[in-house]
Amino acid sequence: xxxxxxxxxxxxxxxxxxxxxxxxxxxxxxxxxxxxxxxxxxxxxxxxxxxxxxxxxxxxxxxxxxxxxxxxxxxxxxxxxxxxxxxxxxxxxxxxxxxxxxxxxxxxxxxxxxxxxxxxxxxxxxxxxxxxxxxxxxxxxxxxxxxxxxxxxxxxxxxxxxxxxxxxxxxxxxxxxxxxxxxxxxxxxxxxxxxxxxxxxxxxxxxxxxxxxxxxxxxxxxxxxxxxxxxxxxxxxxxxxxxxxx
Numbered sequence: 001x002x003x004x005x006x007x008x009x010x011x012x013x014x015x016x017x018x019x020x021x022x023x024x025x026x027x028x029x030x031x032x033x034x035x036x037x038x039x040x041x042x043x044x045x046x047x048x049x050x051x052x053x054x055x056x057x058x059x060x061x062x063x064x065x066x067x068x069x070x071x072x073x074x075x076x077x078x079x080x081x082x083x084x085x086x087x088x089x090x091x092x093x094x095x096x097x098x099x100x101x102x103x104x105x106x107x108x109x110x111x112x113x114x115x116x117x118x119x120x121x122x123x124x125x126x127x128x129x130x131x132x133x134x135x136x137x138x139x140x141x142x143x144x145x146x147x148x149x150x151x152x153x154x155x156x157x158x159x160x161x162x163x164x165x166x167x168x169x170x171x172x173x174x175x176x177x178x179x180x181x182x183x184x185x186x187x188x189x190x191x192x193x194x195x196x197x198x199x200x201x202x203x204x205x206x207x208x209x210x211x212x213x214x215x216x217x218x219x220x221x222x223x224x225x226x227x228x229x230x231x232x233x234x235x236x237x238x239x240x241x242x243x244x245x246x
Contacts, residue, residue, distance in 0.1 A: 094152040102131035186212035
């Protein structure tokens, strides 16, 4: 539908038939279309300023706009605030089938370790996208990764974005995690006045090791099958045990 060029009494007159010659007699049959909003709309008595922009509501960062319908009613529409974009965190994940590579989508202000921990209170899966699975030629768009199947997670993040700073004074200790796939050796920040066992009890089921080497049992750190990793999140529920290196 378009505005008829020969009308001069009212500007916004729309015709279904472009060859119509009845003039303004059809204005009541084809009023200008209403604005459609996908949000809640409420009537505001006494307001007639179409398109007037009101101030933002600081609590939810939504905006409001006044519109006028063809019969003169003033309406106010409030737009739903949009959620902030999620961070895309690429990571390698060790599972019983081997190393998988993909992307996690994490809330922008949430440390990655909290994302993995807090999720265990609800869903039993982690959303993993653009996943490369061992021996599969093409990446898989989406995998609902079982949390219980995760052995190690090696994210491509800095220390500050993986976990929040511990409130107490810590010192690094060299530890070894005994896993079904081999031994993971690395550095763990432990509270200075706690033994390793006591520190592990307060942490829960996930710990962060730095400057790591994963090697098979009986192998050396320089073996061809050994793998160096800068930062690794270890799922202790998948570990046989943790010992302090001598």
